[in-house]
Amino acid sequence: MAGKQPTFKPYNQQQIILLPPSLEELVPKSHPVRIVNEVINKVNLGPLNSAYKTTGASSYHPQMLLKVLVYGYVSNVYSSRKLEAACKESIYFMWVSGMSYPDHNTINRFRGVRLKEALRSVFEEVVLLLAQEGLLSIEEIFIDGTKIEANANRYTFVWRKAIATNKEKMKQQLKHIWEYAQSVAAKEDELPDPPDFTTIDTEKVQSTVDKLNEVLGKKKDIDKKTKNKLNYITKHYPANIARYEMQEAILEDRNSYSKTDTDATFMRMKEDHMRNGQLKPAYNIQISSSNQYIVNYTIHPNPTDTTTLTDHIAQHEESFKSTPAVVTADAGYGSQENYTLLESKEITAYVKYGMFDKQQNKNYQAKRPFSADKLFYNPQKDCYICPMGQQMHYIGDIKNKTSTGFEQTLRRYRAQNCSNCPLNGACHKSKGNRVIQVNVELERQKKKAHELLNSPEGIERRKKRCFDVEPVFASIKSNHGFKRFMLRGKQKVEIEFGLLAIAQNIRKKAA
Incomplete structure (x- = not known):
């Protein structure tokens, strides 16, 4: 007797449907x-x-x-x-x-x-639509950055330091062969004083090579080694210096770029599978977030976050015709230039400075009993009191300029007699009397930031920053697998990240 047969649902690929289904x-x-x-x-x-x-x-x-x-x-x-x-x-x-x-x-x-x-205006309209629904705020934002690898060859790089090294070698070779030519042509006085090789350019190299060939080309008794050097210089140096000038123009104020995407800069990438921070061509992506929605984005060629804030705030103002009221960011943005910018725009800034987290650690503070920030300052006498109670008097100012051209003023104070001090060697490591440098304006800004960050609202915003802006990058890179751009060039990368930002906001709304 045959066993009972299983029952299946009807399956007929040729079945005609009276009313075809609609999408x-x-x-x-x-x-x-x-x-x-x-x-x-x-x-x-x-x-x-x-x-x-x-x-x-x-x-x-x-x-x-x-x-x-x-x-x-x-x-x-x-x-x-x-x-x-x-x-x-x-x-x-x-x-x-x-x-x-x-x-x-x-x-x-x-x-x-x-x-x-057109994409930037589309992104801005999407943000404003979400703001009207009460899903995000363009007034209170959290700022952070991440690096995304460029669509570029990882091994076709140009380094500013390598260009400088090669140009220095060219200077030395030109100077050396010019001196040789002078010694050969001394009797006939055919060669003038050597040109200034402090800086070299295409025109100077070409005229030097032409003059060397004019003088040494007439000589039949020059040694073979020098003749080979002259031939090499004539063949390669004018073309090389022209190439270096072109590369320096592309570099602008960067230290490197990739030959296959000249807008990409080599940066240390945390996501490398070896976890050893390998250098890869990449872009520094800065975003502002609110409730894990992307409010603003900018693309930067420099690897550090510190110098990106000015352009990022300017883009926010251009997009929404207003300045954010509150900004929260980590210590990567805590510079005097950024604090000054935020103060000038009357933005409430919950922005950490470099040593903020360590200063909250009592054990770390106990290990630095003689640091400059622990010395007592006497405003009437404008002097600091060293750990032994001696006065450290003002000895003048020094001016510093950052890579962006921002000028800082540091006041210098020097101790009177450290040679016989029992704390010598523990208080400081320098050989002479101890000298400290104090950036008065930055210290004021850091004190203000410290008070804001440790206020009840500041503590709440510091906690919220970790689960507001950082998960956005985790969602894009880990959850949705976007770790390398598809397009090349900063302009196209901006388009691509704009699409990512719109997609992230729609995903968040759908969720």
């Missing part, structure tokens, strides 16, 4: 693609439409292409070829594209060219 029915009401559709429909696309010509063949609708791109970044589909395939294979992409099938060239051209001038 509208297949997309769940709460699906993120509907949020993308809803948000982009509310955005004014006038600036984007103006990127198209009024003549010629018809183009795919920019609203449709923008929805496809944004939903692609929401769903971790970043490649133009994968987006092309998704428009033919995915129900959600078919629905949002209205069954349009743009190819990868169209998508890439739209992303890299059409969005060049």
